[in-house]
Amino acid sequence: MKKKGLLVVTTALALTAGTGIVSAAVLSGNTAEQINYSNNGQTVKPSSPAVNIDGHLYLPIRALGETTGKYVDWDEFRSGVSLTDKPQLTGKYKLNAPNLADGIKMGVGSSLTHLPGDPDNVFYSTADRGPNGQIEVGGKTVRTFPLQDYTPTIYKIEIKDGEINILDQFPLKVQGTDPVTGKANVTGLPNIKGRDEAPYDAKGEKELAYDPYGLDIEGLAYNPKDDTFWISDEYGPSIVHVKRDGTIIERIVPKGWAAQASASLVPSRETLPAVYNKLRQNRGAESVGITPDGKYMFMAMQNALRNPDKAMDNSRQVRIIKFDLATLNPVAEYAYLLEDAGAFDKLAQADIVVSDLVAVNENTLLIDERDKFAGDKAQLKRIYSIDLSNATNILGKYDDAAAAGKTLEQLTVAELKANGILPAAKRTVLDAVEFKFPYEKIEGLSLVNGNTLVIVNDNDFGIDSTTPENGTELWTFKLPYTIK
Known part of the structure; x- marks a missing residue:
């Protein structure tokens, strides 16, 4: 351990030289604690002190x-250190839209x-499945839908003069009649009784009908090749192909899903591996991204699968799957390693989630990873750039414990290394906690021109919110480099 620590310090020295903070000057005596530091002329104080070894000053690389x-x-898997310049906050915008009903705010940002x-x-x-919440009825917690006729919708928005303005909207619909609405528009209600959460009315007294076309829409991606959208859906979990006008074309679902739902108006393509049926309720397909050339699509789950059981809620391994859009077949799957909850204060591993992604190219994704806290309690609201170029393709290899010994979700970090599994390499491009982003759910992420990072929160329509204002807010950041 001492040798490893010395190697880290020695590496720091090489990076220190020429930065303007401190060079490898020869020191006399034990003077390391007395050094004054400045960066670009401003006085700074490192988080860890330098050390004086044989008359030379060494500063830890993190400091x-x-x-x-x-x-x-x-990166403990590659023994690598990444240093990334921090971005500059350039704009804040709040949603300008009337409430949907008394006590129910309008919202976008999913x-x-x-x-x-x-x-x-x-x-x-988008704005997920619509207003919903949880209440206690007769000692039982039930999921309520106070606006049963809400249609999951794609919104075209503009940011200007400190406001988010809705320019247009495209309610999702089928080519025919939805059995619940009696018209083309679909609902945000669950699909399959006994598999999804049971839906109830606002008072939690009456169980509502299930909708085989209902969607809990989360991620949104655009394919320039055919001018269509793809949406990630938490229920399936599924990925839904949609025309620009909101018409649903088809749905990618896990093997075995189609036999449980009667949805003849929308072709269900069972190209997601069957293991994705083992999702934790309400923690399904959270994000989707398409490469700018329209060749590949990526989908990331919100949490680890319950593979083989509920104990995997504390697993750090989240699956990212890659599709060839020409065939709609998966061509790769990668492990994304969530941050270790043990490094934070009173944060459960199960409450660290992936909330959105951007596909910059075939090997580079931006990933939104966050905790469940808001305001001053928030500890983890980060956007990472991840590199898949040498990550291990695990497609079909760690789905079944009987065949593989352990599932992906069961493996410890040490076992990932022992099995030669390299998760995606991560580096931070934004820590929104440092900028005091006030909301819990950063669920929208975009990249413009390679150097403008944009984030927005999902306010859940102000229901069960821990933030008093309960608004939707979008922030823009300028990166001091270009991601491409």
Whole structure:
């Protein structure tokens, strides 16, 4: 352990030279604690003190990076250190829209995407399955839907003069009649009785009808090849192909799903591996992204699968699956390693989630990872750039404990290493906690021109919110480099 620590310090020295903070000057006496530091002329104080070894000053690499305004990430699988310049906050915008009903706010922000050719201030977003909450009825917690006729919708929005304005909206619909609504528009109600959460009315007294076309829409991605959207849905979990006008074309679902739901108006393509049926309720397909060339699509789950059981809620391994859009077949699957909850204060591993992604190219994704806290209690609201170029393709290899010894979700970090599994490499591009982003759910993420990062929260229509204002807010950041 001592040798490893010395190697880290020695590496820090090489990076320290020439930064303007401190060079490898020869020191006399034990003077390391008395050194004064400045960065660009401003006095700074490292988080860890330098050490004086044989008359030379060594500053730990994390302290060096943080002091010079950089994020520092350590990759224990590749023995790599990443230093990344921090972004600049450039804009804040709040949703300008009337409430949907008394006590139910309007909201967007469950996703966010920017279309090529659109103005830099125009985006598309969604608002999940509509207003819903949980109440206690007769000692039982039930899921309520106070606006049963709400239609999951794609919204075209504009940010301008500090406001988010809705320019257009495209309710999701089938080519025919939805059995619940009696018209083309679908609902946000669950699909399959006994599998999904049971839906109830606002008072939690009456169980509502299930809708085989109902969607809990989360991620949104655009395919420039055919001018269509793909939406990730928590219920299936599924990925839904949608025309620009909101008409549902088809749905990618796990093997065995179609036999449980009568949904003849929308082709169900069972190309997701069967293991995805083992999702934790309400923690399904949270994000989707398409490469700019329209060749590949990525989908990430919100949490680890319950594979083989509920104990996997505390697993750090989240699956990211890659599809060839020409065939709609998966071609790769990767492990994404969530942050270790043990590094935070009173944070359960099960409450760290993935909330959105952007596919920059075939090997680079932006991932939104967050905790369940808001305001001053928030500890983890980060956007990572992840590199898949040398991550291990685990498609079909760790789905079944009987065949593989352990499932992906059961493996410890040590066992991942022992099995030669390299998760995606991560580096921080935004820590929203440092910028005091006030909301719990950063669920929309977009990248414009490779150097403008955009985030937006999902306010859950103000229901069960821990934030008094319960609003929808979008922030923009300028990156001091280009991601491409």
